[in-house]
Amino acid sequence: xxxxxxxxxxxxxxxxxxxxxxxxxxxxxxxxxxxxxxxxxxxxxxxxxxxxxxxxxxxxxxxxxxxxxxxxxxxxxxxxxxxxxxxxxxxxxxxxxxxxxxxxxxxxxxxxxxxxxxxxxxxxxxxxxxxxxxxxxxxxxxxxxxxxxxxxxxxxxxxxxxxxxxxxxxxxxxxxxxxxxxxxxxxxxxxxxxxxxxxxxxxxxxxxxxxxxxxxxxxxxxxxxxxxxxxxxxxxxxxxxxxxxxxxxxxxxxxxxxxxxxxxxxxxxxxxxxxxxxxxxxxxxxxxxxxxxxxxxxxxxxxxxxxxxxxxxxxxxxxxxxxxxxxxxxxxxxxxxxxxxxxxxxxxxxxxxxxxxxxxxxxxxxxxxxxxxxxxxxxxxxxxxxxxxxxxxxxxxxxxxxxxxxxxxxxxxxxxxxxxxxxxxxxxxxxxxxxxxxxxxxxxxxxxxxxxxxxxxxxxxxxxxxxxxxxxxxxxxxxxxxxxxxxxxxxxxxxxxxxxxxxxxxxxxxxxxxxxxxxxxxxx
Numbered sequence: 102x103x104x105x106x107x108x109x110x111x112x113x114x115x116x117x118x119x120x121x122x123x124x125x126x127x128x129x130x131x132x133x134x135x136x137x138x139x140x141x142x143x144x145x146x147x148x149x150x151x152x153x154x155x156x157x158x159x160x161x162x163x164x165x166x167x168x169x170x171x172x173x174x175x176x177x178x179x180x181x182x183x184x185x186x187x188x189x190x191x192x193x194x195x196x197x198x199x200x201x202x203x204x205x206x207x208x209x210x211x212x213x214x215x216x217x218x219x220x221x222x223x224x225x226x227x228x229x230x231x232x233x234x235x236x237x238x239x240x241x242x243x244x245x246x247x248x249x250x251x252x253x254x255x256x257x258x259x260x261x262x263x264x265x266x267x268x269x270x271x272x273x274x275x276x277x278x279x280x281x282x283x284x285x286x287x288x289x290x291x292x293x294x295x296x297x298x299x300x301x302x303x304x305x306x307x308x309x310x311x312x313x314x315x316x317x318x319x320x321x322x323x324x325x326x327x328x329x330x331x332x333x334x335x336x337x338x339x340x341x342x343x344x345x346x347x348x349x350x351x352x353x354x355x356x357x358x359x360x361x362x363x364x365x366x367x368x369x370x371x372x373x374x375x376x377x378x379x380x381x382x383x384x385x386x387x388x389x390x391x392x393x394x395x396x397x398x399x400x401x402x403x404x405x406x407x408x409x410x411x412x413x414x415x416x417x418x419x420x421x422x423x424x425x426x427x428x429x430x431x432x433x434x435x436x437x438x439x440x441x442x443x444x445x446x447x448x449x450x451x452x453x454x455x456x457x458x459x460x461x462x463x464x465x466x467x468x469x470x471x472x473x474x475x476x477x478x479x480x481x482x483x484x485x486x487x488x489x490x491x492x493x494x495x496x497x498x499x500x501x502x503x504x505x506x507x508x509x510x511x512x513x514x515x516x517x518x519x520x521x522x523x524x525x526x527x528x529x530x531x532x533x534x535x536x537x538x539x540x541x542x543x544x545x546x547x548x549x550x551x552x553x554x555x556x557x558x559x560x561x562x563x564x565x566x567x568x569x570x571x572x573x574x575x576x577x578x579x580x581x582x583x584x585x586x587x588x589x590x591x592x593x594x595x596x597x598x599x600x601x602x603x604x605x606x607x608x609x610x611x612x613x614x615x616x617x618x619x620x621x622x623x624x625x
Contacts, residue, residue: 153333155199155200155202155203156199156203156264157333157336157337158195158196158199159196159199159200159203159224159264160261160264160265160337161336161337161356162192162193162195162196162199163192163196163227163257163260163261163264164261164339165188165192166189166192166193166196166231167257168339169185169188169189169192170189170231170234170246170250171250172185173185173186173189173234173238173243173246174238174243174246174247174250175243175442182238186235186238186239189231189235193228193231196224196228200221200224203217204217216263216266219263220260220263220264223256223259223260223263224260226256226260227256227257227260230249230250230253230256230257233249234246234249234250237249335353335355336355336356338355338357339357340357340436340437340438341354341355341357341358341360341361341362341416341435341436341437341438341439342354342355342357342358342434342435342436343358343369343374343434343435343437344432344433344434344435345374345432345433345435346431346432346433347429347430347431347432347433349373349374349375349433350371350372350373351369351370351371351372351373351374352370352432353370354366354369354370358437361408361414361416361437361439362377362406362408362409363408363409363410364376364409368409374435377406377407377408378406378407379405379406379407379413380407381404381405381413382404382405386404390402390420394420394422394430394433395430398421398422398424398430399419399420399421399422400418400419400420401418401419401420402417402418403415403416403417403418403440404416404418414439414441415439415440415441416437416438416439416440416441417437417438417440418435418436418437419435419436419437420433420434420435420436421433421434454466455467455470457516457530457531459509459512459513459531460512460513460516460517460531461516462516462520462529462530462531462537463528463529463530463531464530464531464532465530465532465533467528467530468528468530468532468538468540469590471528471530471540472486472488472528472540472590472593472594473590475528475540475542476583476588476589476590476593478542479542479583479584484542484543484544484545485544485547485582485583485584485585486540486541486542486544486582486583486593487540487541487544487547487550487580487581487582487583488538488539488540488541488580488581488582488583488593488594488597489538489539489541489554489557489578489579489580489597490536490538490578490579490580490581490594490597490598490600490601491519491536491537491538491539491557491576491577491578491579491601492535492536492537492576492577492578492601492605493515493535493536493561493574493575493576494574494575494576494577494605494609494610495573495574495575496508496511496534496535496574497535499511499572499574503567503570503572507567507568507570507572510567510568511565511567511572511574512531512535514565514567515537515561515574516529516531516537518560518561519537519539519557519560522556522557522560523539523541523553526542526543527539527540527541527542528540538594538597541553544582547582550580550582550614551612551614554578554580554612555612557576557578558575558576558578558610558611558612561574561575561576562574562575562576562610575609575610576609576610577601577602577604577605577609577610577611577612577613578601578604578611578612578613579596579597579598579599579600579601579602579603579604579612579613579615580597580600580612580613580614580615581593581594581596581597581600581614581615582614582615582616585616586615586616587615596615597615599615599618600613600614600615600617600618601613603618
């Protein structure tokens with residue numbers, strides 16, 4: 102006969118077995134649903150963020166095309182122009198391919214479709230502007246191309262703005278999906294937790310474990326997302342970016358840095374920035390740079406570096422230190438920009454402002470500056486300064502009979518001969534037309550001035566072979582001396598000019614001292 106306890110025990114065992122089965126089913130079902138749910142959310146998240154890579158490529162390629170177009174405007178070498186045009190066509194094809202991939206992968210929603218349609222329109226406009234610019238370049242109309250680009254610079258930049266809006270939209274949608282999925286998952290886990298709490302204490306442990314895993318996954322997902330954003334910003338910037346460890350070993354570079362130096366990423370990572378040393382900076386310069394980094398954590402300046410092909414370039418460089426947990430610098434981030442072209446342009450403009458374009462001699466502006474400096478030195482250390490004003494006789498006849506080409510070549514040859522006939526410390530300048538001036542410092546004996554003048558007269562009257570013609574000219578020279586004849590640069594030049602005209606009136610091919618004009622004395 103069954104005791105009262107036996108059915109109770111059987112019911113207890115059945116209840117426990119049912120609880121174990123229910124708990125097992127709950128655990129297995131919850132795990133299966135969570136895995137499927139997580140896979141679904143990740144698929145949606147990746148579907149929203151995947152097109153960003155294509156947009157980033159379009160944006161980068163479009164930026165390269167704009168840079169190459171402006172470079173084409175400045176180029177005059179046919180080979181460099183051909184290479185730049187080829188690079189633009191490569192980038193245009195890459196943009197078309199990236200846009201096709203984006204259209205295939207982009208999320209399907211009304212706002213995204215509107216932006217995508219606008220970007221497609223801007224891409225068509227962008228391609229039209231670029232191809233019109235290339236057509237103008239092919240005809241050699243560089244100035245017209247520059248005007249065309251300046252008229253359409255806003256249209257070119259609008260493509261970059263639209264893509265940035267599209268990227269922000271994708272990121273915002275991805276973040277919203279992640280937040281929504283996290284909320285849904287939290288509600289599901291809370292419900293399961295309440296059910297498990299009523300069923301058995303073991304379910305509580307499973308729910309807690311699931312909650313902790315979810316928090317870890319969310320933290321890892323958010324961390325990966327922020328790392329992805331930072332990496333995209335570094336990859337897409339037009340400035341070169343290099344990150345090294347505390348010892349200076351390169352750990353990361355962006356594509357702009359590879360383009361700047363000519364090295365690939367594989368060639369750079371693991372190496373030391375000493376590989377860019379151009380030899381133009383001293384060891385003390387680099388010691389000062391590293392001292393500033395270790396003490397202040399930052400350095401900013403300009404320096405010359407060397408590319409892989411051996412060419413040197415001037416770069417603007419900013420370096421900042423990155424601190425670790427112990428507040429010591431563990432890494433250094435460098436941002437650099439190639440400013441060689443800007444430096445060369447400034448130097449070229451400075452040279453053109455102070456030199457004669459035909460002969461390469463100093464012009465009137467630089468003559469005035471050097472004459473003023475010579476007089477300032479002469480006042481500190483009393484010594485004469487002589488100024489010779491030289492005008493060619495019969496130069497107009499050369500231009501009229503043989504042409505301006507022969508006349509220009511004659512001026513170049515005479516300028517070179519005058520420069521070679523005086524000391525390196527003296528200044529020979531062309532001050533206009535067929536007029537030259539010579540500044541002579543440190544004249545120990547003024548009796549040497551007539552000797553030098555006669556020597557210059559003989560040199561100029563010598564025949565010169567220019568093409569098929571033998572060209573003969575003479576010159577008239579006026580000489581003034583500081584402080585005997587004048588005390589200021591303007592007066593000194595005026596006295597030499599007057600003396601030169603006295604020499605012309607006395608038969609040309611002669612020189613005249615300003616001090617001898619009063620006695621009507623000219624020297625032949």
